[in-house]
Amino acid sequence: MKVLIVTDFFGNDLTYIENELAKQYVKFGLEVFVICSLTDNPFDFFNDTYHSHKKKSVQISNGIKVYRLPYKINIKKRIKKFKGVYEILTLEKPDVIFFNSIQPDIKEAVKYKNETGCDIILYSETDYSNSANNWVSLNVLHKIIWKTIFHKYKKHISKIFFATPASSDFLKNVYNISHNETELLPLGCDYELSENVRNTFDRVAFRKKMGINNSDHVLITGGKLNPKKKTEIVIEAVNMLKKSDLHLIIFGTPDNGFEEYYEHLKKIGQNVNIHFTGWLSPDSFYEYMAISDIAVFPSSQSVLWQQAIGMHLPLIAGDSGWQDMSYLNFYDNIIKIEKENITPIKFADAVNQLISSPEDLIKMKKGAAKAAKEHLNYTILAKKTLEGSDHNFSK
Numbered sequence: 001m002k003v004l005i006v007t008d009f010f011g012n013d014l015t016y017i018e019n020e021l022a023k024q025y026v027k028f029g030l031e032v033f034v035i036c037s038l039t040d041n042p043f044d045f046f047n048d049t050y051h052s053h054k055k056k057s058v059q060i061s062n063g064i065k066v067y068r069l070p071y072k073i074n075i076k077k078r079i080k081k082f083k084g085v086y087e088i089l090t091l092e093k094p095d096v097i098f099f100n101s102i103q104p105d106i107k108e109a110v111k112y113k114n115e116t117g118c119d120i121i122l123y124s125e126t127d128y129s130n131s132a133n134n135w136v137s138l139n140v141l142h143k144i145i146w147k148t149i150f151h152k153y154k155k156h157i158s159k160i161f162f163a164t165p166a167s168s169d170f171l172k173n174v175y176n177i178s179h180n181e182t183e184l185l186p187l188g189c190d191y192e193l194s195e196n197v198r199n200t201f202d203r204v205a206f207r208k209k210m211g212i213n214n215s216d217h218v219l220i221t222g223g224k225l226n227p228k229k230k231t232e233i234v235i236e237a238v239n240m241l242k243k244s245d246l247h248l249i250i251f252g253t254p255d256n257g258f259e260e261y262y263e264h265l266k267k268i269g270q271n272v273n274i275h276f277t278g279w280l281s282p283d284s285f286y287e288y289m290a291i292s293d294i295a296v297f298p299s300s301q302s303v304l305w306q307q308a309i310g311m312h313l314p315l316i317a318g319d320s321g322w323q324d325m326s327y328l329n330f331y332d333n334i335i336k337i338e339k340e341n342i343t344p345i346k347f348a349d350a351v352n353q354l355i356s357s358p359e360d361l362i363k364m365k366k367g368a369a370k371a372a373k374e375h376l377n378y379t380i381l382a383k384k385t386l387e388g389s390d391h392n393f394s395k
Contacts, residue, residue, distance in 0.1 A: 005018050009042070033094060052070070071083065081103070147176075160181060186327065237345075294315075314334070314364035315335070317337065
């Protein structure tokens with residue numbers, strides 16, 4: 001069985017859903033291909049920096065064959081179509097084609113499906129928090145262009161998955177796709193990797209190296225640091241609590257153009273118990289999660305939520321609008337902070353309440369462990385995308 005993933009961006013060794021699904025498909029013994037843009041650096045991609053001078057390439061990475069293609073169409077970096085997709089389809093002959101978002105290249109996939117009977121899967125992370133931020137984007141790009149493309153080829157799509165309830169609502173409200181036509185496929189965690197790190201990593205020694213006692217409580221937060229994440233709130237909450245046995249780890253570097261914001265975070269975070277790590281490799285990221293007790297994210301939805309749950313961490317997170325994480329609260333493993341309460345004092349209260357009650361902390365950790373194993377394990381999620389396929393797939 002062969003699976004092709006079509007996505008605008010694919011960075012080797014990252015933890016986005018395309019990477020994780022591809023990795024699982026390889027583990028299943030499937031042949032996996034990816035079609036993506038020439039850009040392989042996440043910072044370039046998110047800052048709309050495309051290296052048009054680069055040439056088409058074919059790479060093998062971790063058993064995944066990656067086709068990096070130039071754009072045939074690129075209108076204002078919003079409407080993009082790859083060059084040579086149909087030729088790759090006829091060469092590689094995939095049985096399943098997984099599209100991350102509605103793309104003009106669905107046309108080539110439908111043409112190929114009519115010839116071979118392959119399955120086409122559509123996945124959407126789009127919601128009001130990350131898209132349709134102005135009138136033109138909502139009413140022209142989404143309600144006219146992408147909606148027209150979708151409905152033209154809808155009957156050829158085997159499954160439609162959404163990442164969050166907010167993205168399901170977006171599909172319904174903007175594209176007129178009813179809830180019963182779609183299915184939740186949340187961002188998940190590499191459960192096998194998480195378990196391996198948790199069971200083998202020397203938590204006590206690493207803490208000691210950082211000057212953290214084994215009995216201390218450790219919070220962790222971070223990512224691409226920009227004002228949307230409101231990281232200053234968790235810093236101020238820790239400063240407010242003034243507990244010598246409470247530490248905060250902040251990983252990541254400033255997002256492009258927000259260097260001053262990062263300097264502000266470091267200025268207000270001069271507390272000896274606040275640790276800035278800089279950007280972390282995936283391996284280091286899991287190590288810092290392994291020495292932590294609670295993950296705290298004041299704002300801005302992120303796959304880091306799921307990865308923290310995968311490391312059995314209770315999650316305290318803020319819903320700043322269209323970012324309700326309740327769908328991940330399978331076993332009371334999340335404390336949700338409403339938009340109007342995203343303030344230092346509310347986060348300080350939530351942290352203090354949890355660390356003051358060892359029984360509640362243990363209960364939430366057990367809930368996170370169960371949620372990760374049963375609902376966020378990418379092995380389970382990858383199998384879910386292939387269930388019901390007309391092609392041979394051994395579970």
